[in-house]
Amino acid sequence: MIHLARYDEQSVRLTRELGDKAEHRLDLYLFIPGELNVDSQLIPEQEFYLQGIYVRRTYSSSAQLSPLVQSRLISRSRGQQDRADPKYRLSVSLYAYQYTNALESAARALLANSEVKRDEIGELLELSATILRRLRRNVPKDESLSRYHVNIDNYLSWQTEQQFLLLAARMPFADDQQDLKDLLIKVARREHKHREEQEYNSKAVNDDSTRMSNKMRLLRRLIEYPVTFKRRTQELGVGEQRWLKAAVAAVVMTFVSFLLLESRLLVGDITAMFLVIAAFLYGVREFFRDDIRQKLWLWLRKGRPKWRHTYLDVNSEQTIGRSLEWIDYQSFDDLPEDIRTARQGNTPQRGESILHYRNDSKMLPTRFLSGYAQTRESIILDLDLIMRVMNPSTHIVFRLDNQEIIEDQVEKRYVLNLVARDVEGDGSVVIQRWRIVINHNRIVEVELSA
Structure with a gap:
C-alpha cells in the first residue's frame, strides 16, 4: 500500500513499504492539465528528475510500537558503566526510528477511522509510555553518549507530544469520550514538562515554534542517518552518447567532403563560386548535425x-541493493490498459501531458542490519516547476445571498492526477490514484480517489 500526503507547500511525499521481497517496481504517472502545455521543451524530463524527484530508502519493520532493537539497546545501555560501546549510537537510533515510524503510523490509522475506539487509544498510550520509560531509565555513563541520548529523548518527547495533540485536535470524540481527549492532552503536557525539567531546550527555543520545529527537524535527521541508505548515482549512456556524437560527425563530415570534391570538379579552380558552395555546405552541416544526433x-x-543507483549501508559500507530509473513523457494511447482505466474516471482527459517515472529495484535482505528484513521508500515530488507555468490570475464569481448579490474573488486552481502502480516480486499489483489540487504557489489539497 502506498501513502501520499502533502510534504510542504510545493511538494508531496509518497511512502511505500517494500516488504521482505527482493524485487520491486514502481510506476508513477503524473497527469498535467493540457491547458498548461507542458512538454519536453517547456520542462525537459531530466530537469524535472533532477529538481523535482527526491528518493530515499531506509530500514523498516512491520512490528508496530515494538522496536526490534529494544532488548539489544537495553543490554548495551547497562554495559556503559566502564567503556563506551561504539554501536550504541546505532542501537539507540534504531530504537528511536522504529518508535517514531510506528507512532506516526498508528496516529494515521486512528485518524482514518470514522469513529473513536477507546481500546486502540488506550493501547497506544500504554505502549508509548512503556517504550519511553525503557529509554529513559538506561542513560549511558559516557558523556559523549549521554549527549546523544539527550538528543534522542528530546526529539521523541516532542514528537510524542505533537502526535497526541494532533489526535486530540482532529479525532471526532463523542460527548462520552471527552475523557480520552483529556487524557491525550494530559500526556502531551507531561512530555512538555519532562523536557522543561531536563532543560533540553532554552527558553528562547521553547517560546518560538519555528525555532523548535527547525531544531527537531535536525534531530530527526540525526536519528534517521544510521538507518538511511547511502545512494550512489550513475547516469547511463554517457559513453554511448559520445560515440554517437563522433559517429554522426564522421558521417556528416564524409558527406560534406564528398560534395566539396564534386563541386571542385564541376567548378574547376578555386573561385568565388567554389567558396560560396563550400560555405553553404558547411552551414548545412552545422544546421543538420545537432538535429540528427x-x-x-x-x-x-x-x-x-x-x-542506475547503488544503495549502501552507512554502517558497514556494504552494497545492499541497486535500482534503475526511467522518466519520459507519454501519450494517453500509449499507456497500459490498467493505467488508462485508473485515470479515466468519468471522462478521459486526452489533452493532458503525462509524465511517467519508473523505478525498478533489487535489494539484498541478507546484508541488512540484524533484525531488519524490510525497507521503506520515500519519494518527494516537488511541483514547483509545474507551478511556475500556471496562471496566477483571479476572477470574480457572483452568488446570491437572499436578495443580495455578492462578489467572490476566486483564484485559478488546477487538478493534477497521480496514478501509482506498485508491482512486487511475486507479481502482485496495486494501483492507486490521487487528485492533487494546486494553484500557482501552493498545494491546496491531496485526496485519494476511488
Missing part, C-alpha cells in the same frame, strides 16, 4: 533506463 539519441534511449 538528437533524434538518433532519443531513438536509441527510448524505453531504456536513464539512471
Whole structure:
C-alpha cells in the first residue's frame, strides 16, 4: 500500500513499504492539465528528475510500537558503566526510528477511522509510555553518549507530544469520550514538562515554534542517518552518447567532403563560386548535425533506463541493493490498459501531458542490519516547476445571498492526477490514484480517489 500526503507547500511525499521481497517496481504517472502545455521543451524530463524527484530508502519493520532493537539497546545501555560501546549510537537510533515510524503510523490509522475506539487509544498510550520509560531509565555513563541520548529523548518527547495533540485536535470524540481527549492532552503536557525539567531546550527555543520545529527537524535527521541508505548515482549512456556524437560527425563530415570534391570538379579552380558552395555546405552541416544526433539519441534511449543507483549501508559500507530509473513523457494511447482505466474516471482527459517515472529495484535482505528484513521508500515530488507555468490570475464569481448579490474573488486552481502502480516480486499489483489540487504557489489539497 502506498501513502501520499502533502510534504510542504510545493511538494508531496509518497511512502511505500517494500516488504521482505527482493524485487520491486514502481510506476508513477503524473497527469498535467493540457491547458498548461507542458512538454519536453517547456520542462525537459531530466530537469524535472533532477529538481523535482527526491528518493530515499531506509530500514523498516512491520512490528508496530515494538522496536526490534529494544532488548539489544537495553543490554548495551547497562554495559556503559566502564567503556563506551561504539554501536550504541546505532542501537539507540534504531530504537528511536522504529518508535517514531510506528507512532506516526498508528496516529494515521486512528485518524482514518470514522469513529473513536477507546481500546486502540488506550493501547497506544500504554505502549508509548512503556517504550519511553525503557529509554529513559538506561542513560549511558559516557558523556559523549549521554549527549546523544539527550538528543534522542528530546526529539521523541516532542514528537510524542505533537502526535497526541494532533489526535486530540482532529479525532471526532463523542460527548462520552471527552475523557480520552483529556487524557491525550494530559500526556502531551507531561512530555512538555519532562523536557522543561531536563532543560533540553532554552527558553528562547521553547517560546518560538519555528525555532523548535527547525531544531527537531535536525534531530530527526540525526536519528534517521544510521538507518538511511547511502545512494550512489550513475547516469547511463554517457559513453554511448559520445560515440554517437563522433559517429554522426564522421558521417556528416564524409558527406560534406564528398560534395566539396564534386563541386571542385564541376567548378574547376578555386573561385568565388567554389567558396560560396563550400560555405553553404558547411552551414548545412552545422544546421543538420545537432538535429540528427538528437533524434538518433532519443531513438536509441527510448524505453531504456536513464539512471542506475547503488544503495549502501552507512554502517558497514556494504552494497545492499541497486535500482534503475526511467522518466519520459507519454501519450494517453500509449499507456497500459490498467493505467488508462485508473485515470479515466468519468471522462478521459486526452489533452493532458503525462509524465511517467519508473523505478525498478533489487535489494539484498541478507546484508541488512540484524533484525531488519524490510525497507521503506520515500519519494518527494516537488511541483514547483509545474507551478511556475500556471496562471496566477483571479476572477470574480457572483452568488446570491437572499436578495443580495455578492462578489467572490476566486483564484485559478488546477487538478493534477497521480496514478501509482506498485508491482512486487511475486507479481502482485496495486494501483492507486490521487487528485492533487494546486494553484500557482501552493498545494491546496491531496485526496485519494476511488
